[in-house]
Amino acid sequence: MRFVLAPEMTPDLFEELLDCWTEATNAGGAVGFVPPVSPEDIRPTAEKALARTEDDLLVGFDDDGRVACWLILADNGSALRAHWRWVVRVMVHPKHQGKGYGRALMLAADDAARGLGLEALQLTCRGGTGVDAFYASVGYREVGRVPGSIRVAPGDDRDEIHLIKWL
Template sequence: MRFVLAPEMTAELFEELLDCWTEVTNAGGAVGFVPPVTPDDIRPTAEKAFARTSDDLLVGFDDEGRVACWLILADNGSGLRAHWRWVVRVMVHPKHQGRGYGRALMLAADDAARRLGLEALQLTCRGGTGVDGFYASVGYHEVGRVARSIRLAPGEERDEIYLIKWL
């Protein structure tokens, strides 16, 4: 696996990232949408996300040079908080899940953050998925949660869990 921070956003890379996002969502991943989705459902959000974060995109490429996993180290927009970033849109393509790519991606994010001179990474995740246990296994600590703040459907709410990792 090869990780690249701030890869050139070509049309081909955009489509691979979009495909990954679609596949992760349809496999049940908690990445901002509820399945089923098509690439066209996600495209407007992806265009906005990638336009804002071109320098903060971290992509893991598999041995064939294809997108295997990715995340964004999002600037929080405040000089008072310049020592940390939000980790958003963490995803591993379903065909690569279960191979340790998620762990490798999170460790690569730590390395990238250190190279950027950051002191901490923060993220949120959807309660009820068990992914908070994964984040704990790579050094994140829960610092709070907002009950029922994520609505998947009427009457189907989840907590939003806030986590931090000091580097």
């Protein structure tokens, strides 16, 4: 797999990222939506997320040159916090699940962050999915939770878990 930080955003790349987001959501990924979704459901959010010029997109391309996984290193908007970034929209295309691409993506994010001169990465994840254990396995530690702050469906509220990794 080949990782590219801040690739040129072409219409084709945007559509591949959107496809990955749609497929990841429909496979049960906790990436901002609840399945079932279509690309058109996600498109407005994707357009906003991928248009922020202060953020850095990190994309993992498979051997065929297609988007396999991606995340955003999001600027936090504060000079007082310029030494760290948020890791958001972490996803692996379902056809690549179980191949270690998620771990490779997170380690590539560490390398990219160090290259940007950052000292830490923070992220949040949805409780009840088990993904917090994955993040712990790549060096993140839980620093807090907001109980019931994510409403997946009526009667299905989840904690938002806050994690940090010092580089």
